[in-house]
Amino acid sequence: MNFPIVRHRRLRQSAAIRGMVRETVLTVDDLIQPIFVTYGKGVKNEISSMPGVFHFSLDTLEEEVKEIVDLGIPAVLLFGIPETKDSVGTSAYAEDGIVQEATRIIKSRYPDLLVVADTCLCEFTDHGHCGMVHTFERDGHVCGDVMNDESLELLVKTAVSQARAGADIIAPSNMMDGFVQAIRAGLDEAGYSHVPIMSYSVKYASSFYGPFREAADSAPQFGDRKTYQMDPANAREALREAESDVLEGADMLMVKPALAFMDILRMLRDQFDLPLVAYNVSGEYSMVKAAAQQGWINERAIVTEMLLGMKRAGADIIITYFAKDMARWLREKQ
Ligand SMILES: [Zn+2]
Numbered sequence: 001m002n003f004p005i006v007r008h009r010r011l012r013q014s015a016a017i018r019g020m021v022r023e024t025v026l027t028v029d030d031l032i033q034p035i036f037v038t039y040g041k042g043v044k045n046e047i048s049s050m051p052g053v054f055h056f057s058l059d060t061l062e063e064e065v066k067e068i069v070d071l072g073i074p075a076v077l078l079f080g081i082p083e084t085k086d087s088v089g090t091s092a093y094a095e096d097g098i099v100q101e102a103t104r105i106i107k108s109r110y111p112d113l114l115v116v117a118d119t120c121l122c123e124f125t126d127h128g129h130c131g132m133v134h135t136f137e138r139d140g141h142v143c144g145d146v147m148n149d150e151s152l153e154l155l156v157k158t159a160v161s162q163a164r165a166g167a168d169i170i171a172p173s174n175m176m177d178g179f180v181q182a183i184r185a186g187l188d189e190a191g192y193s194h195v196p197i198m199s200y201s202v203k204y205a206s207s208f209y210g211p212f213r214e215a216a217d218s219a220p221q222f223g224d225r226k227t228y229q230m231d232p233a234n235a236r237e238a239l240r241e242a243e244s245d246v247l248e249g250a251d252m253l254m255v256k257p258a259l260a261f262m263d264i265l266r267m268l269r270d271q272f273d274l275p276l277v278a279y280n281v282s283g284e285y286s287m288v289k290a291a292a293q294q295g296w297i298n299e300r301a302i303v304t305e306m307l308l309g310m311k312r313a314g315a316d317i318i319i320t321y322f323a324k325d326m327a328r329w330l331r332e333k334q
Pocket of ligand 1: 120121122123129130173174
């Protein structure tokens with residue numbers, strides 16, 4: 001008998017046969033492009049740690065959105081940088097808040113583009129935490145507890161005002177316990193039972209968020225987020241987080257960040273049948289951009305492999321700052 005009998009290379013001989021047996025396909029329909037909207041006029045400022053990503057004011061936003069629509073990307077995820085912040089994040093749920101205004105503008109010009117509203121308070125609170133904080137002094141330092149149930153009320157107000165402005169999907173990212181149930185009840189009561197919730201179910205207290213905090217001006221002013229975001233060492237706990245969101249009525253589950261948490265994507269895919277979202281976060285973006293600028297890696301090949309890996313791990317949808325680039329690359333011939 002000749003050796004070897006099994007020859008895996010038979011199915012790798014040409015591009016045509018590789019294409020035919022390919023298991024995972026990345027398409028533009030999988031992508032969501034995040035956008036940062038800020039106050040002021042005529043603003044288009046590049047975020048220094050995220051080359052190619054900008055802050056837009058309401059009057060410069062349209063050019064960016066047009067590009068996204070022209071590329072065939074189906075959805076944007078909105079983050080807002082408000083003019084004023086306070087301890088309870090009033091500008092998060094103001095009727096004329098920055099996210100609400102941006103949503104109205106986008107939906108009036110491009111009704112078919114899905115607007116996903118990030119629902120959190122950290123960009124709108126002066127302390128930079130994702131909920132209401134009870135502060136106290138310990139050994140001369142300001143400390144604080146993020147209060148769970150008190151924060152839910154404000155998150156519900158935020159979600160309802162975003163839905164009222166026209167948001168198609170509510171994406172709560174705050175990691176308070178019970179947030180999906182509270183927001184679902186609030187949306188239903190306000191007449192938005194048709195608006196789905198994309199829950200940041202499994203959000204780790206990760207160092208990969210560094211560049212985002214510059215972009216969203218949302219770094220905590222004291223302490224950290226480890227009392228509400230998950231410990232990167234834990235996997236089983238991710239199943240408990242996801243399960244409670246499923247029971248509370250989430251329509252989609254998310255894992256954030258993605259690259260260092262591919263196993264979590266796979267676990268959730270195997271355990272739950274809801275659509276699964278991977279968030280390819282700012283630090284993952286910045287690392288690739290920096291290396292590409294140095295000429296150390298092939299950016300297109302690396303990004304394609306990363307995003308394909310997220311889909312292979314189980315993601316149906318990918319939120320990525322590379323969405324526009326990827327959409328362009330997918331249009332060009334391979
Ligand atoms: Zn937050």
